[in-house]
Amino acid sequence: MMFSAAAILSAVVAVSANPLSARSDTVFDVTEFEAGCIPHSSQCRYSFGVVQANNGETIPVQCVLLATANGGDLPNVTDAPCTDSSRTFSVVRGTEGLTLTVSQPVSPASNETGSHLLAASDLVTATQPNAEVESYEGPTSFPLVR
Ligand SMILES: *[C@@H]1O[C@H](CO)[C@@H](O)[C@H](O)[C@H]1NC(C)=O
Numbered sequence: 001m002m003f004s005a006a007a008i009l010s011a012v013v014a015v016s017a018n019p020l021s022a023r024s025d026t027v028f029d030v031t032e033f034e035a036g037c038i039p040h041s042s043q044c045r046y047s048f049g050v051v052q053a054n055n056g057e058t059i060p061v062q063c064v065l066l067a068t069a070n071g072g073d074l075p076n077v078t079d080a081p082c083t084d085s086s087r088t089f090s091v092v093r094g095t096e097g098l099t100l101t102v103s104q105p106v107s108p109a110s111n112e113t114g115s116h117l118l119a120a121s122d123l124v125t126a127t128q129p130n131a132e133v134e135s136y137e138g139p140t141s142f143p144l145v146r
């Protein structure tokens, strides 16, 4: 079978135009992601901006949550609201790290969701005495994929 080099090249150029959304299964793009537990507090904070990928949305929806720490570790979160938006986010801890999922209703019967693994190797526990709290030290911008 023959492929047109020009067609392949133009497809590559189109996909490369937005590096954050290079994958066609990208649903949302996250920026300024922060997650950390607050020393000498029982609270952890998640904060990020999120835009829908590939639809021209430019002003990120802000998602911010203070949640009770799980013994100094970042806790699971279920359907936390984002500001002035129908989007919600969840965080689930597994053996490979924390999976961040953003969900947005598209009809009463279906949601559009995208997820990203925050690798366990990017989760750091501070070692100061009496302040053994976990925080995320990885990339702050990443796509959420189907
Ligand atoms: C977080 O959720 C996952 C999946 O439901 C579960 O396996 C895990 O035990 C939960 N972790 C905590 C600390 O609740």
Ligand SMILES: *[C@@H]1O[C@H](CO)[C@@H](O)[C@H](O)[C@H]1NC(C)=O
Residues within 6 Å of the ligand: 079, 088, 103, 105, 108, 109, 110, 111
């Ligand atoms: C859509 O997402 C919301 C919030 O996460 C959830 O409560 C609801 O059950 C989901 N609906 C479907 C059809 O998955």
